[in-house]
Amino acid sequence: MQVAVLAHELFPERAKTAVGLLRYGDHEVRAVLDRDNAGGRVADHLPDVQDAPIVASMADVPEVDALVVGVAPIGGEFDESWRPDVRAALERGSHVLAGLHDFLAEDDEFAELAAEHGGRLVDLRKPPENLTVADGTAGDVEATVVTTVGTDCSTGKMTTAFELRDAARERGLDAAVVPTGQTGVVIEGWGIVIDRVISDYAAGAVERLVETPVGMDLIVVEGQGALVHPAYSGVTTSILHGSAPDALVMCHEAGREVVHGYESFDLPPPGAYADLYERMAAPVAEAPVVAGTLNTRGLDDDAAADAVAAYGDAIDAPATDPVRHGIPEDVLEAIL
Amino acid sequence: MQVAVLAHELFPERAKTAVGLLRYGDHEVRAVLDRDNAGGRVADHLPDVQDAPIVASMADVPEVDALVVGVAPIGGEFDESWRPDVRAALERGSHVLAGLHDFLAEDDEFAELAAEHGGRLVDLRKPPENLTVADGTAGDVEATVVTTVGTDCSTGKMTTAFELRDAARERGLDAAVVPTGQTGVVIEGWGIVIDRVISDYAAGAVERLVETPVGMDLIVVEGQGALVHPAYSGVTTSILHGSAPDALVMCHEAGREVVHGYESFDLPPPGAYADLYERMAAPVAEAPVVAGTLNTRGLDDDAAADAVAAYGDAIDAPATDPVRHGIPEDVLEAIL
Numbered sequence: 001m002q003v004a005v006l007a008h009e010l011f012p013e014r015a016k017t018a019v020g021l022l023r024y025g026d027h028e029v030r031a032v033l034d035r036d037n038a039g040g041r042v043a044d045h046l047p048d049v050q051d052a053p054i055v056a057s058m059a060d061v062p063e064v065d066a067l068v069v070g071v072a073p074i075g076g077e078f079d080e081s082w083r084p085d086v087r088a089a090l091e092r093g094s095h096v097l098a099g100l101h102d103f104l105a106e107d108d109e110f111a112e113l114a115a116e117h118g119g120r121l122v123d124l125r126k127p128p129e130n131l132t133v134a135d136g137t138a139g140d141v142e143a144t145v146v147t148t149v150g151t152d153c154s155t156g157k158m159t160t161a162f163e164l165r166d167a168a169r170e171r172g173l174d175a176a177v178v179p180t181g182q183t184g185v186v187i188e189g190w191g192i193v194i195d196r197v198i199s200d201y202a203a204g205a206v207e208r209l210v211e212t213p214v215g216m217d218l219i220v221v222e223g224q225g226a227l228v229h230p231a232y233s234g235v236t237t238s239i240l241h242g243s244a245p246d247a248l249v250m251c252h253e254a255g256r257e258v259v260h261g262y263e264s265f266d267l268p269p270p271g272a273y274a275d276l277y278e279r280m281a282a283p284v285a286e287a288p289v290v291a292g293t294l295n296t297r298g299l300d301d302d303a304a305a306d307a308v309a310a311y312g313d314a315i316d317a318p319a320t321d322p323v324r325h326g327i328p329e330d331v332l333e334a335i336l
Numbered sequence: 337m338q339v340a341v342l343a344h345e346l347f348p349e350r351a352k353t354a355v356g357l358l359r360y361g362d363h364e365v366r367a368v369l370d371r372d373n374a375g376g377r378v379a380d381h382l383p384d385v386q387d388a389p390i391v392a393s394m395a396d397v398p399e400v401d402a403l404v405v406g407v408a409p410i411g412g413e414f415d416e417s418w419r420p421d422v423r424a425a426l427e428r429g430s431h432v433l434a435g436l437h438d439f440l441a442e443d444d445e446f447a448e449l450a451a452e453h454g455g456r457l458v459d460l461r462k463p464p465e466n467l468t469v470a471d472g473t474a475g476d477v478e479a480t481v482v483t484t485v486g487t488d489c490s491t492g493k494m495t496t497a498f499e500l501r502d503a504a505r506e507r508g509l510d511a512a513v514v515p516t517g518q519t520g521v522v523i524e525g526w527g528i529v530i531d532r533v534i535s536d537y538a539a540g541a542v543e544r545l546v547e548t549p550v551g552m553d554l555i556v557v558e559g560q561g562a563l564v565h566p567a568y569s570g571v572t573t574s575i576l577h578g579s580a581p582d583a584l585v586m587c588h589e590a591g592r593e594v595v596h597g598y599e600s601f602d603l604p605p606p607g608a609y610a611d612l613y614e615r616m617a618a619p620v621a622e623a624p625v626v627a628g629t630l631n632t633r634g635l636d637d638d639a640a641a642d643a644v645a646a647y648g649d650a651i652d653a654p655a656t657d658p659v660r661h662g663i664p665e666d667v668l669e670a671i672l
Contacts, residue, residue, distance in 0.1 A: 197535055199530060199531045199532070199571040230580075233620075238535060238569065241566055241567075
C-alpha cells in the first residue's frame with residue numbers, strides 16, 4: 001500500500017506512529033505531512049528509515065492509497081487543524097486510517113465524504129465487538145512468548161518488540177510481533193488496541209492476540225504503559241497476565257526518574273522495578289526479566305555505553321539500546 | 337423506592353446483588369423473584385436482612401417502582417428466561433434496573449415497552465460518556481481513603497466496604513462507600529462499574545469517584561477482582577492506583593488456594609499476597625494492608641475463629657469475618 005502520513009508539527013520526535021511506519025512497516029510512504037518541516041525530507045531527520053518528502057498538506061502529496069494519521073496526542077482526540085487534509089484525502093478517494101480515541105467514522109462530514117468518493121475510514125483503535133474475558137490459556141502457546149514491559153510510557157516497548165523480531169528473523173527464526181497499540185496495529189495491519197478495550201475483556205483480548213500467529217518460534221508481545229503508572233497500570237497488568245509470557249524484556253529511558261507527565265511520582269529503581277514485574281507475573285506465568293533495553297537518546301556515545309552497562313547491572317541481565325546498538329547476541333540468546 | 341428483585345434459581349447463595357440490596361440498600365424490597373424458592377420468604381434463608389416474600393414471577397409481585405436484576409452471571413449476559421418478567425414489569429409501567437454487559441436499552445422489545453408504558457431502562461453498568469485518563473490526584477482527597485482488595489473474585493470486598501462504612505457510622509463518623517461494581521452501584525444509586533470502562537480511563541474513573549463524596553471522614557473504595565487474577569487483574573490494578581488509598585483491607589475466603597474458575601492457577605499465600613499489594617501500591621500511594629477480612633462461610637464456629645486468627649497472623653494485621661463477627665474495634669481502629 002502507498003500511504004501519506006500526517007504528522008503536523010510533531011515530526012519526528014513526537015510522531016511515534018509516523019516514525020514506526022517508516023522504520024518497520026511494509027507500506028511505501030510517499031509523503032509525510034508536517035507544515036512545520038515542509039520542504040525537507042525524512043532523511044534530513046532520520047537517516048536509517050525509508051525516505052520521503054515532507055510536505056505542508058495533501059495538496060502536495062502524490063497518488064496514494066491512504067492517508068494515515070501518524071501522531072497520537074495524549075487522550076487521543078482528533079485535532080481540528082487536521083480536518084482539511086483528511087477532507088482532501090477523502091475527496092481524492094483515498095482511505096484514511098487512524099488510531100484515535102475519536103473515531104473518524106463517527107464524524108458526519110468524513111462519513112459522507114467517504115461514502116461519496118469510495119474511500120474507507122479505518123479506526124484502528126476500535127476493538128472487535130466479540131471480545132470476552134480471558135480463559136487463562138495463553139500460557140499454552142507453543143512458541144516462546146516474550147513481552148516487552150516498561151518503567152514508564154514511551155520507553156521503547158514497541159521499538160524493542162520490532163527490533164527483537166527483526167533480530168530473530170535475521171537468524172532464520174519465524175518471529176512475529178503481537179501489536180497492542182495504535183502504532184503497532186498500523187504497522188502490522190492486525191492487532192487490538194488494548195487501552196480501548198473495556199477492562200473486563202482486556203486480558204482476554206491479549207490472550208486472543210497471542211493465540212493468533214501460528215507456526216512461530218518467537219512471539220514478541222508489545223507491552224503498554226507501566227506497572228506502577230498512576231493512569232495506565234491497568235492496561236499494563238492486563239497485557240502482562242493476558243499474554244502469559246515465558247520471559248520479559250524491560251524497557252527504560254536513561255535518566256528518567258519520575259513518571260512522565262506525572263512528575264510527583266518517582267519511578268522505582270530499575271532493579272526493584274524488574275523484581276516487581278517478576279513478582280506480579282509469577283502467579284500467572286513465571287516470566288523472568290531476561291534482558292533490558294535502554295533509550296539513550298539524550299546521551300553521547302560514551303555516556304550511552306556506560307548507561308547501558310549500568311542498566312544491565314541494575315537488572316542483572318544483558319542490556320542494549322536497540323536503536324543505537326541493535327540487538328546483540330547476548331540479548332537475543334537471553335530471550336530464546 | 338419500592339423494588340422487586342429478580343434472582344431466578346440463584347437466591348440467595350449465587351445472587352450477590354439481591355442479597356446486597358436486602359442487606360445494605362435504602363430501597364424497600366417488596367418481593368424476590370426466584371421460581372425455585374417461590375412460596376418461601378427471605379427470612380427463611382437470611383435472618384439478618386430485610387424480609388420479603390419469594391415469588392415465582394412478576395404476576396405475584398405487589399405494586400413496585402422498579403424491577404432490579406439481582407443476579408450477575410459470568411460474562412454478564414441477559415438470560416432469556418428472564419424476558420417474561422422484564423416484559424411484565426415494563427407493561428406495568430415499572431422501571432427496570434440491571435448491571436449486565438448486555439444493555440436492556442438496546443433490546444428492541446424492551447425499549448418499545450418502556451417507551452409505551454413510561455418506565456425507564458437503567459443500565460447501571462454503562463459508564464459515563466465523558467471519562468478521561470487519571471490525573472494522579474486521588475491522593476489529595478482529605479478523607480481517609482481505604483480500598484478493599486481481594487485474593488480472588490467473590491471474597492467479600494463489597495461486603496467489607498459496606499460493613500466498614502456502617503461500623504464507622506455507628507461511631508459517629510461521616511463515611512461513604514465508593515461503588516465500583518454493579519451491586520454497589522445498585523445499592524448506592526451512584527458510582528461507575530469499572531470493569532465496563534475502557535482500560536485507558538479505568539483509573540481516571542476511579543479517581544473521579546473517590547473525589548466525589550464531600551465532607552467525609554472515611555471513604556471506603558470497593559475493590560474488584562484480584563491483583564494476580566488471570567482475567568481481571570487489570571481492573572484491580574486500575575482501582576488500586578486510581579484510588580490512591582491510605583490503607584488497604586485484604587479480603588480472602590477461608591481455604592481458597594486456587595483462583596475460582598481458573599483452578600490451574602494457585603493463589604499466593606495471604607502474607608505474600610498482602611506484601612505484593614503493598615509493593616504494587618507504594619510507588620503511587622503508600623498503602624499498607626492494615627486489616628483483613630475472611631469469609632468463613634463453610635466453617636463451623638470454632639474452625640472459623642481459628643481461621644480468622646490464622647489469617648490475621650499470616651498478614652500481620654487484625655482480621656475478622658465481617659458477616660459472622662462484625663467489625664471489631666481493632667479492625668476499625670486500624671483503618672482510621
